[in-house]
Amino acid sequence: MNAVPAFVWLIALPFVGAPLAYFSRRRWVIFGIIGALWVIFGLQLLQPRSTHYRVGEVNLGLDGAGVLLAGLALTLGTLIGVYSSAYLKHESGRARDRHDALLLILIGALLGLGCATDLFNLWLWLELLSGSAWMLVAFHGNRPAALEATVKYVTQSMVGSALSLIGVALTLWQVGSLDLARISTAGSSPLLLAAGGFLVIGMGLKAALVPLHTWLPDAHSQAPSGVSALLSGIVVEAALVALLRLLGALAAVEFSWGALLIGCGCLNLIMGNLMALRQSEIKRMLAYSSVAQVGYMLIGFGITALSGDPGGAQGAFFHLITHALLKGLAFLAAGVMAVGLVRPLTLADLGGGAKRAPLAAMALSVAVLGLGGLPPLAGFMSKWQIFVSGFAGSPGWVQAVVIFAALNSVLSLVYYAPVALALYRQTDTTATRVAQPVSFSLPLLVMLLVSLLLGFVPGLMETLTGEAGAVLGSLWVP
Amino acid sequence: MNTPAVAFVGALVLVGIGLVGTLTCRNLIKVAVALQIMMKGVLIALVAAGAAQGQINLGQSLAAIVLGVDTIGAVILLALSVQVRRRFGTLDVSALSQLRR
Amino acid sequence: MNLEVTVFILLLVGASLCALMAISAPQLLTSALWLAAASVLSALVLYALSAPTMAILELSVGAGLVTILFVFAIQYEQSDTPASPPLIPRLIGWGLPLAALILTGALILPLPTPEQPAVEVGTFATLLWGSRALDALIQVGLIFAGTLGVLGILSSRKQVSMVTDTADTAQPDRAPLPAPPVLEPTLEGQEPL
Numbered sequence: 001m002n003a004v005p006a007f008v009w010l011i012a013l014p015f016v017g018a019p020l021a022y023f024s025r026r027r028w029v030i031f032g033i034i035g036a037l038w039v040i041f042g043l044q045l046l047q048p049r050s051t052h053y054r055v056g057e058v059n060l061g062l063d064g065a066g067v068l069l070a071g072l073a074l075t076l077g078t079l080i081g082v083y084s085s086a087y088l089k090h091e092s093g094r095a096r097d098r099h100d101a102l103l104l105i106l107i108g109a110l111l112g113l114g115c116a117t118d119l120f121n122l123w124l125w126l127e128l129l130s131g132s133a134w135m136l137v138a139f140h141g142n143r144p145a146a147l148e149a150t151v152k153y154v155t156q157s158m159v160g161s162a163l164s165l166i167g168v169a170l171t172l173w174q175v176g177s178l179d180l181a182r183i184s185t186a187g188s189s190p191l192l193l194a195a196g197g198f199l200v201i202g203m204g205l206k207a208a209l210v211p212l213h214t215w216l217p218d219a220h221s222q223a224p225s226g227v228s229a230l231l232s233g234i235v236v237e238a239a240l241v242a243l244l245r246l247l248g249a250l251a252a253v254e255f256s257w258g259a260l261l262i263g264c265g266c267l268n269l270i271m272g273n274l275m276a277l278r279q280s281e282i283k284r285m286l287a288y289s290s291v292a293q294v295g296y297m298l299i300g301f302g303i304t305a306l307s308g309d310p311g312g313a314q315g316a317f318f319h320l321i322t323h324a325l326l327k328g329l330a331f332l333a334a335g336v337m338a339v340g341l342v343r344p345l346t347l348a349d350l351g352g353g354a355k356r357a358p359l360a361a362m363a364l365s366v367a368v369l370g371l372g373g374l375p376p377l378a379g380f381m382s383k384w385q386i387f388v389s390g391f392a393g394s395p396g397w398v399q400a401v402v403i404f405a406a407l408n409s410v411l412s413l414v415y416y417a418p419v420a421l422a423l424y425r426q427t428d429t430t431a432t433r434v435a436q437p438v439s440f441s442l443p444l445l446v447m448l449l450v451s452l453l454l455g456f457v458p459g460l461m462e463t464l465t466g467e468a469g470a471v472l473g474s475l476w477v478p
Numbered sequence: 479m480n481t482p483a484v485a486f487v488g489a490l491v492l493v494g495i496g497l498v499g500t501l502t503c504r505n506l507i508k509v510a511v512a513l514q515i516m517m518k519g520v521l522i523a524l525v526a527a528g529a530a531q532g533q534i535n536l537g538q539s540l541a542a543i544v545l546g547v548d549t550i551g552a553v554i555l556l557a558l559s560v561q562v563r564r565r566f567g568t569l570d571v572s573a574l575s576q577l578r579r
Numbered sequence: 580m581n582l583e584v585t586v587f588i589l590l591l592v593g594a595s596l597c598a599l600m601a602i603s604a605p606q607l608l609t610s611a612l613w614l615a616a617a618s619v620l621s622a623l624v625l626y627a628l629s630a631p632t633m634a635i636l637e638l639s640v641g642a643g644l645v646t647i648l649f650v651f652a653i654q655y656e657q658s659d660t661p662a663s664p665p666l667i668p669r670l671i672g673w674g675l676p677l678a679a680l681i682l683t684g685a686l687i688l689p690l691p692t693p694e695q696p697a698v699e700v701g702t703f704a705t706l707l708w709g710s711r712a713l714d715a716l717i718q719v720g721l722i723f724a725g726t727l728g729v730l731g732i733l734s735s736r737k738q739v740s741m742v743t744d745t746a747d748t749a750q751p752d753r754a755p756l757p758a759p760p761v762l763e764p765t766l767e768g769q770e771p772l
Contacts, residue, residue, distance in 0.1 A: 135728030488591030
């Protein structure tokens with residue numbers, strides 16, 4: 001056993017930290033652990049990329065996509081840790097400890113998922129990820145609606161795990177190994193096609209591919225707002241990245257996974273947008289809009305899977321980052337707006353919001369307009385990158401899909417814009433400014449500034465998304 | 479057909495029956511039963527795939543881990559069903575439809 | 580068809596029949612017992628596949644522990660199964676899995692026999708605790724998360740509230756805040772809280 005690379009500590013620490021945070025019953029423990037994670041992450045970034053570490057037969061390796069997921073998981077995790085200090089102020093101590101421990105496990109699962117290079121290992125990380133996500137959705141388990149959302153999430157997710165395991169078994173039957181690199185050299189066979197089908201359905205349930213998305217709006221709207229931000233911002237997308245790694249290993253199979261991804265992307269776009277249009281609850285609308293936003297990523301990844309050109313995946317990864325920031329920001333701001341409200345936050349409640357909570361109102365408006373793709377906000381830049389790669393040397397039908405996606409982006413403004421308008425409409429003259437705790441304002445401010453910055457300087461993420469896109473692109477080179 | 483192949487087909491049938499159960503059962507506990515049936519099929523499939531490759535112990539170790547994961551899932555679902563019964567007074571999943579739309 | 584294959588087919592048909600009974604039994608307890616029977620038969624299949632360790636695990640955990648848990652949950656509920664039609668039309672509920680099964684069968688049958696039955700390296704123990712040690716470790720994390728979750732689900736019993744109607748009166752038990760409700764002035768026309 002040679003020297004242990006830093007990222008192994010990065011993965012191991014949350015699992016040591018979670019029991020520590022739970023049993024010590026001190027809130028600073030979780031911040032200490034997250035701080036340590038940042039230090040290790042920084043050290044890892046200084047080392048050369050694509051280092052590997054072997055545990056038994058199972059390889060762990062950190063590549064560009066893993067770095068991107070890890071960075072995003074840590075950023076969101078830190079901000080949501082801070083945010084939940086105020087958000088969970090009125091919960092019992094035990095409930096808060098549980099929340100913190102599960103948050104750490106969720107972060108750990110995201111870090112591990114990015115490093116998995118073994119089919120079964122990848123499945124297990126995903127299981128751990130969804131396991132901790134279920135339990136966070138169940139946080140308000142005493143509310144009937146949250147209970148209902150958890151039941152739907154757990155049952156559908158378990159069906160997905162079982163189906164993807166059949167895919168794992170089929171792959172094992174054909175290849176005799178679970179190493180993704182080995183599988184990619186196995187060539188094409190009907191067994192692997194069937195395996196790919198099972199994996200797409202099974203993992204697609206967790207990545208909310210339409211029509212397997214029905215759990216998402218419930219789970220994401222009923223979770224505590226910080227958790228919703230994590231779930232919508234990165235958990236679903238991590239499952240998507242896991243699915244793409246698997247499909248990359250099955251790229252030799254004679255089936256156009258790229259066309260399948262793009263097709264699902266179109267379904268996601270239209271379904272997510274049409275359903276979001278009908279919602280009056282803000283969090284539920286945001287959840288449906290996540291279904292639509294996953295559609296853009298699917299189209300971007302699909303373009304790469306079709307041609308091996310990393311541009312699409314690069315755009316999709318950039319969209320993953322901007323979506324995580326903007327959707328996270330939107331959920332956190334909606335959470336601030338909903339403080340003290342005893343029923344779900346609706347559009348009608350936002351009137352005069354700009355007076356009561358100027359920062360949250362500003363954040364929510366920037367977030368929804370960015371998600372709607374209004375230039376020059378970050379959401380526009382990332383969508384633009386996907387569209388450009390879709391036009392560059394793609395067959396005609398892909399260009400048609402890109403136009404369809406662009407039209408959908410305009411359509412989405414129909415439900416995004418009223419949120420921003422409602423916040424700044426002066427209907428409510430009695431509203432007075434309510435002081436917000438620092439742990440609310442700080443994450444909002446940080447995310448707001450970063451997402452604005454990304455809109456004006458989109459090149460900032462180019463190294464990160466470039467490396468991540470190249471990793472996926474290299475899997476699909478014909 | 480050799481024995482692992484027969485076992486694998488049987489496993490797929492079990493998964494199919496479990497899937498039918500999750501789609502058609504209205505009672506939450508019966509949904510949990512159906513999920514267990516799916517997982518039985520998965521266990522057999524994994525072990526059969528290992529056996530076909532002459533790596534029966536690899537198949538067994540994967541199945542052992544899946545069995546653990548699946549048991550945790552069963553415990554969580556049963557805990558949820560206890561809580562659903564308390565909140566909604568029934569285990570009928572159609573009572574869980576506040577969020578439909 | 581030799582004797583071995585016949586035994587396999589009998590065991591698997593038996594397990595499938597038990598599974599069918601389990602999902603169609605009207606009583607929950609009967610359903611759980613049929614599940615246990617299916618479990619025992621699948622343990623026998625595993626044993627016949629020369630996976631004795633897994634057979635023992637399935638017998639003790641799958642057929643034993645899980646059945647006990649089910650019986651406890653059912654007794655705790657004292658619940659009946661409503662004899663109402665399923666939410667999803669029967670045609671889809673049966674047709675979709677059946678279609679998937681046929682499609683899969685058409686793709687994968689006859690299952691190829693892999694060319695080089697590799698020589699097995701290591702025993703069950705060395706594989707689980709050696710080669711797949713990482714998976715075993717992750718599972719510990721999963722057990723921890725699951726335990727916390729179950730604690731969370733079961734401990735929220737104190738604030739019992741029954742909400743029966745579905746409209747916007749939902750969730751009266753949102754955590755009460757000492758601060759004056761921020762959005763009170765905009766609640767025109769809403770139910771008083």
